[in-house]
Amino acid sequence: MDFERHSYDVVVVGAGGAGLRAAIAAHEAGARTAVVCKSLLGKAHTVMAEGGIAAAMGNAYPEDDWRVHFRDTMRGGKMLNHWRMAQLHAQEAPDRVRELEDWGALFDRTPDGLISQRDFGGHRYARLAHVGDRTGLELIRTLQQRTVALGVDVYMECTVTRLLTDAEGITGAFGYWRESGRFVAWEAPSVVLATGGIGKAYKVTSNSWEYTGDGHSLALQAGAGLVNMEFVQFHPTGMVWPPSVRGILVTESVRGDGGVLRNSAGNRFMFDYIPDFFRKETAETEDEADRWYDDKKNNRRPPELLPRDEVARAINSEVKAGRGSPHGGVFLDIASRRPADYVRRRLPSMYHQFKELADVDITAEPMEVGPTCHYVMGGVQVDPDTAEASVAGLFAAGEVAGGMHGSNRLGGNSLSDLLVFGRRAGAAAAEHAGKRAGLVALREEALAEAARAALEPFEREGGENPYAVQSELQQTMHDLVGIIRTAPEMERALERIAALRERVAALSVEGHRQYNPGWHLALDLPHLLAVSECIARAALARQESRGGHTRDDFPATDQAWGRLNLVCTRTPDGGVTVARQPLPEMPPELAEVFEEQP
Numbered sequence: 007m008d009f010e011r012h013s014y015d016v017v018v019v020g021a022g023g024a025g026l027r028a029a030i031a032a033h034e035a036g037a038r039t040a041v042v043c044k045s046l047l048g049k050a051h052t053v054m055a056e057g058g059i060a061a062a063m064g065n066a067y068p069e070d071d072w073r074v075h076f077r078d079t080m081r082g083g084k085m086l087n088h089w090r091m092a093q094l095h096a097q098e099a100p101d102r103v104r105e106l107e108d109w110g111a112l113f114d115r116t117p118d119g120l121i122s123q124r125d126f127g128g129h130r131y132a133r134l135a136h137v138g139d140r141t142g143l144e145l146i147r148t149l150q151q152r153t154v155a156l157g158v159d160v161y162m163e164c165t166v167t168r169l170l171t172d173a174e175g176i177t178g179a180f181g182y183w184r185e186s187g188r189f190v191a192w193e194a195p196s197v198v199l200a201t202g203g204i205g206k207a208y209k210v211t212s213n214s215w216e217y218t219g220d221g222h223s224l225a226l227q228a229g230a231g232l233v234n235m236e237f238v239q240f241h242p243t244g245m246v247w248p249p250s251v252r253g254i255l256v257t258e259s260v261r262g263d264g265g266v267l268r269n270s271a272g273n274r275f276m277f278d279y280i281p282d283f284f285r286k287e288t289a290e291t292e293d294e295a296d297r298w299y300d301d302k303k304n305n306r307r308p309p310e311l312l313p314r315d316e317v318a319r320a321i322n323s324e325v326k327a328g329r330g331s332p333h334g335g336v337f338l339d340i341a342s343r344r345p346a347d348y349v350r351r352r353l354p355s356m357y358h359q360f361k362e363l364a365d366v367d368i369t370a371e372p373m374e375v376g377p378t379c380h381y382v383m384g385g386v387q388v389d390p391d392t393a394e395a396s397v398a399g400l401f402a403a404g405e406v407a408g409g410m411h412g413s414n415r416l417g418g419n420s421l422s423d424l425l426v427f428g429r430r431a432g433a434a435a436a437e438h439a440g441k442r443a444g445l446v447a448l449r450e451e452a453l454a455e456a457a458r459a460a461l462e463p464f465e466r467e468g469g470e471n472p473y474a475v476q477s478e479l480q481q482t483m484h485d486l487v488g489i490i491r492t493a494p495e496m497e498r499a500l501e502r503i504a505a506l507r508e509r510v511a512a513l514s515v516e517g518h519r520q521y522n523p524g525w526h527l528a529l530d531l532p533h534l535l536a537v538s539e540c541i542a543r544a545a546l547a548r549q550e551s552r553g554g555h556t557r558d559d560f561p562a563t564d565q566a567w568g569r570l571n572l573v574c575t576r577t578p579d580g581g582v583t584v585a586r587q588p589l590p591e592m593p594p595e596l597a598e599v600f601e602e603q604p
């Protein structure tokens with residue numbers, strides 16, 4: 007067929023933190039490397055990250071080390087994390103931050119010139135390296151500059167729609183240029199997926215338009231397994247008003263820097279929601295909680311800084327009990343607790359966000375906030391050391407990969423995850439490509455089939471509009487597979503997803519291939535449906551509540567389920583099946599960390 011073709015050793019799909027770090031590592035290992043991304047370079051989701059990168063550098067508290075970070079991460083994930091990923095992450099994150107600094111990143115400093123580290127929920131010590139509340143921007147700027155300076159080829163505004171495989175594994179990828187609609191194929195023995203998350207499956211989300219679960223779905227289609235898909239993180243604090251900005255994130259740093267949550271009666275309700283699991287390490291009174299900000303050694307943490315799943319559920323309960331704010335959230339108050347110049351200096355983006363989008367001055371009045379779909383813990387099941395999936399030559403890093411965060415991710419642990427596993431994925435992908443050099447070729451029939459499938463929506467006439475289907479899917483996931491779940495609701499969601507799948511197979515798009523957002527969405531929709539089905543099926547199968555998965559019909563956390571992962575794979579007829587898999591056993595020297603006092 008007549009379209010653009012390229013040949014590389016490693017093709018990285020995605021140019022967020024994970025993709026760029028993988029590309030740098032692959033290039034440095036000598037691989038001919040390309041990065042492909044759906045939007046402009048620099049516009050990846052990572053750029054939106056606000057609070058910081060978690061790394062046990064010990065700058066704020068010398069007693070912090072990787073073991074404490076490992077312990078916090080596992081406890082935050084309710085022990086369902088892959089222990090080896092959590093270990094590598096905690097051990098390597100400090101080096102990845104220092105390396106960023108060597109490459110030109112300018113972090114905020116302590117008075118004695120070290121990288122400053124701030125508090126976040128679930129982290130025992132102040133541990134987040136940050137740049138105001140614009141950390142992701144600095145991270146992307148630094149990685150992007152290095153990627154371009156090294157001479158890695160970048161294909162931007164280019165969407166991958168298929169992974170190409172043969173009996174031995176990956177042979178390349180297929181996609182289209184968003185502007186011209188023309189097709190492009192890359193021959194490569196290694197593909198690294200770094201496509202981020204799935205937020206656009208939900209109606210209220212902090213995620214941008216790119217988060218349609220493409221990498222999750224491409225991996226599933228290629229034969230890989232998706233692990234932990236039932237665990238979706240609803241960040242407790244998204245904007246709730248006005249409707250046009252509903253879901254936009256309000257960073258956890260507001261609480262880390264002294265902000266507190268109150269209900270309509272003015273009560274700091276989080277004291278009523280401290281679970282036994284975290285009781286020993288959480289303050290019991292407002293006085294103790296307030297003292298903690300100045301003296302962390304002799305006081306316990308405020309309950310507002312419990313892990314995100316706990317805080318999101320508490321807000322949900324307050325609103326349901328009729329104690330919410332006028333627009334269906336609760337109040338987040340930093341104005342009465344910190345001087346205005348402190349708020350403007352520590353939280354400049356939040357100040358502008360509320361001023362410009364909601365006409366609220368956060369130095370003078372409280373914000374209204376509520377849960378928003380933020381992050382997916384589930385993703386491609388990978389080998390912890392190499393990030394390789396069960397399909398040879400397929401690697402996954404960053405939010406698209408699963409296992410690292412268990413049932414709930416701690417804030418700040420994503421940016422560090424991107425760097426640690428992006429680097430590992432890029433290096434392993436280069437090594438794999440070295441072994442398969444000259445052995446892969448693109449099959450003409452596979453390319454023709456990928457092109458035919460992509461053009462199908464133009465062939466049909468009179469079908470329905472893709473935007474209507476997307477909005478119904480988002481409403482379905484919001485209503486039936488949201489923060490609190492029940493079996494009958496999830497069964498209904500699965501029926502609706504099946505019906506939507508039939509509608510997607512019949513929808514049509516108008517116009518031609520030059521920049522046609524309706525067509526782009528029509529190609530994204532099968533991915534959104536695939537990830538939604540995986541989430542609903544895994545959530546229905548897990549009969550307990552844990553982390554980002556709360557069952558109204560199974561409210562307790564169950565020890566037996568705590569030893570099991572759920573893995574989604576494709577069936578031959580295109581459906582999804584869910585299998586139970588025992589959790590890998592943690593070695594005794596790591597298990598000892600949990601016997602120490604909190």
Ligand code: FAD
Binds near residue numbers: 056058142381418
């Ligand atoms: P992304 O940065 O999203 O990059 C995905 C890339 O894949 C993009 O380049 C996209 O164009 C590309 N892509 C997707 N599909 C395709 C396709 N089919 N073809 C080609 N390209 C494709 N985490 C923290 O640790 N600390 C924080 O302070 C923090 N703050 C956050 C604030 C906000 C508002 C949000 C939304 C998230 C925040 N997170 C934070 C989470 C963190 O930012 C993300 O989890 C992380 O950036 C994901 O990085 P990634 O490299 O996996 O994917």
